[in-house]
Amino acid sequence: MTVTSYVRCSNCAVSKFCLPHTLSNDDIGQLEGVVQQKRVLHAGETLYHTGDHFEGLFAISSGSFKSVVIATNGDSQITEFSFPGEILGFDAYHGKTHNSFAEALETSSVCFLPQAQLDNLSQKVPALQQQLYNLFSAEIQSNNEFLLMMGKRSAEDRLAALLINISSRYSQRGYSATHFRLSMSRTDIANYLGLTIETVSRLIRRFQKESLIEVAQRDITIIDLVGLSELAGTHCSYDQKVASAE
Amino acid sequence: MTVTSYVRCSNCAVSKFCLPHTLSNDDIGQLEGVVQQKRVLHAGETLYHTGDHFEGLFAISSGSFKSVVIATNGDSQITEFSFPGEILGFDAYHGKTHNSFAEALETSSVCFLPQAQLDNLSQKVPALQQQLYNLFSAEIQSNNEFLLMMGKRSAEDRLAALLINISSRYSQRGYSATHFRLSMSRTDIANYLGLTIETVSRLIRRFQKESLIEVAQRDITIIDLVGLSELAGTHCSYDQKVASAE
DNA sequence: CGCCATCTTGATGCTATTCAAAAAATGTGG
DNA sequence: CCACATTTTTTGAATAGCATCAAGATGGCG
Numbered sequence: 001m002t003v004t005s006y007v008r009c010s011n012c013a014v015s016k017f018c019l020p021h022t023l024s025n026d027d028i029g030q031l032e033g034v035v036q037q038k039r040v041l042h043a044g045e046t047l048y049h050t051g052d053h054f055e056g057l058f059a060i061s062s063g064s065f066k067s068v069v070i071a072t073n074g075d076s077q078i079t080e081f082s083f084p085g086e087i088l089g090f091d092a093y094h095g096k097t098h099n100s101f102a103e104a105l106e107t108s109s110v111c112f113l114p115q116a117q118l119d120n121l122s123q124k125v126p127a128l129q130q131q132l133y134n135l136f137s138a139e140i141q142s143n144n145e146f147l148l149m150m151g152k153r154s155a156e157d158r159l160a161a162l163l164i165n166i167s168s169r170y171s172q173r174g175y176s177a178t179h180f181r182l183s184m185s186r187t188d189i190a191n192y193l194g195l196t197i198e199t200v201s202r203l204i205r206r207f208q209k210e211s212l213i214e215v216a217q218r219d220i221t222i223i224d225l226v227g228l229s230e231l232a233g234t235h236c237s238y239d240q241k242v243a244s245a246e
Numbered sequence: 247m248t249v250t251s252y253v254r255c256s257n258c259a260v261s262k263f264c265l266p267h268t269l270s271n272d273d274i275g276q277l278e279g280v281v282q283q284k285r286v287l288h289a290g291e292t293l294y295h296t297g298d299h300f301e302g303l304f305a306i307s308s309g310s311f312k313s314v315v316i317a318t319n320g321d322s323q324i325t326e327f328s329f330p331g332e333i334l335g336f337d338a339y340h341g342k343t344h345n346s347f348a349e350a351l352e353t354s355s356v357c358f359l360p361q362a363q364l365d366n367l368s369q370k371v372p373a374l375q376q377q378l379y380n381l382f383s384a385e386i387q388s389n390n391e392f393l394l395m396m397g398k399r400s401a402e403d404r405l406a407a408l409l410i411n412i413s414s415r416y417s418q419r420g421y422s423a424t425h426f427r428l429s430m431s432r433t434d435i436a437n438y439l440g441l442t443i444e445t446v447s448r449l450i451r452r453f454q455k456e457s458l459i460e461v462a463q464r465d466i467t468i469i470d471l472v473g474l475s476e477l478a479g480t481h482c483s484y485d486q487k488v489a490s491a492e
Numbered sequence: 493c494g495c496c497a498t499c500t501t502g503a504t505g506c507t508a509t510t511c512a513a514a515a516a517a518t519g520t521g522g
Numbered sequence: 523c524c525a526c527a528t529t530t531t532t533t534g535a536a537t538a539g540c541a542t543c544a545a546g547a548t549g550g551c552g
Contacts (some may be wrong), residue, residue, distance in 0.1 A: 020341065065270055144325050155539075233318065514534100522525090
């Protein structure tokens with residue numbers, strides 16, 4: 001765990017997807033006084049555990065994470081994958097206990113926003129308060145969309161939707177929409193989609209046979225973005241999460 | 247639609263499950279100045295529609311609601327059932343657009359909390375601000391729990407979990423935990439659980455055969471609360487939504 | 493190079509869906 | 523209040539989709 005004392009949102013590559021997005025330069029300056037540290041985690045390391053008391057929010061500056069809830073019987077469910085600019089920790093905001101844990105999928109870095117100071121600042125900076133509320137409701141909305149998928153769509157639709165989702169999030173961040181490397185394992189994908197690893201493997205194969213994608217391990221090349229989007233169905237909703245956070 | 251000008255949280259039967267829960271008498275007095283009207287809806291009437299601009303939160307004072315998201319292809323998914331004391335509208339908090347609609351399942355009444363005034367007051371009353379944050383993260387947590395169920399549990403487990411959930415929410419409100427009338431149709435139950443109506447019907451029948459419950463249309467009597475809870479598995483989590491909102 | 497974890501592939505079975513129809517409950521007008 | 527129409531719920535039979543079980547292949551890594 002590496003700690004860097006100074007964080008400059010204004011220089012950060014992902015600031016336009018992150019908390020500062022809607023803030024004035026002045027406000028960003030104030031926010032920089034709150035963002036305390038930059039922490040580096042390697043694949044498999046956790047940012048917080050289930051049951052941990054909430055201390056503050058984490059903004060992902062690089063890498064990716066999975067958020068996981070665990071049932072009393074030991075079952076686990078990945079509730080979301082998170083990418084640079086996105087915020088982790090809302091499930092326990094303000095004096096609550098995390099009911100999920102967040103684990104790095106690859107080497108990743110995060111900024112820490114201690115609750116007390118964030119609260120303090122958001123009371124003084126309405127745009128920040130607003131932005132926090134926006135992120136909260138965006139989280140609830142994206143959760144609603146996901147529930148729709150889990151309740152109503154087939155295995156095929158779900159995998160297509162995930163690929164389109166990841167593609168659009170990468171592309172928003174300036175990376176290729178059609179070629180990327182998955183940071184999560186097949187097991188993670190299966191868990192997230194409520195499927196088995198075998199089903200995911202077979203579906204990937206099928207997509208490849210149907211010339212929708214090209215696959216080499218975790219390297220994905222989307223060949224037929226339109227075809228895949230049609231399978232996904234709800235493809236437009238994916239842009240909402242980030243777009244709506246403005 | 248009936249409108250009553252004055253709302254007194256202090257007299258309200260469900261205030262201890264609602265926003266005022268953690269507030270001092272003084273703070274409740276201030277909140278009463280914000281709660282503008284009491285609106286009555288009949289079964290099938292909607293509180294807000296998908297796409298409506300957010301105007302404020304609704305606190306349910308009696309009856310029950312379903313919240314529904316709609317896919318571009320017309321599919322719909324009920325994301326939650328809501329009971330007296332619970333708050334509707336968080337999906338669009340602060341200048342966003344509802345991505346779901348809320349529909350009364352029976353004759354119900356709600357209090358309206360206009361955004362501007364709620365904001366204003368929550369800036370002055372830290373306990374209210376805190377309570378709002380708590381409700382937000384409780385919503386996210388309960389969503390996480392629900393995802394776990396949708397992703398990992400069988401049809402049988404899901405129905406048992408729903409019955410236990412409803413039972414515990416009724417019992418918290420002073421009603422019987424073992425005998426109640428479902429306000430939602432079989433179709434709603436099936437939609438919520440990501441199943442078909444036929445499957446739900448068959449499961450209800452099976453539960454009856456196994457002497458877990460007694461059913462007469464929408465009247466449910468839980469005979470073996472322990473057995474049903476064991477099927478539900480995650481039964482303890484149901485208390486969290488309300489309990490954690492303190 | 494060889495071990496271990498991850499991923500793929502095949503055969504089989506079960507769960508829940510789909511299609512179809514009847515039964516029960518609810519609503520409606522005379 | 524009853525006969526009829528409509529909606530909701532139940533039940534049955536057949537099917538499909540995904541899971542489970544069981545090997546086997548591949549790639550990463552010491």
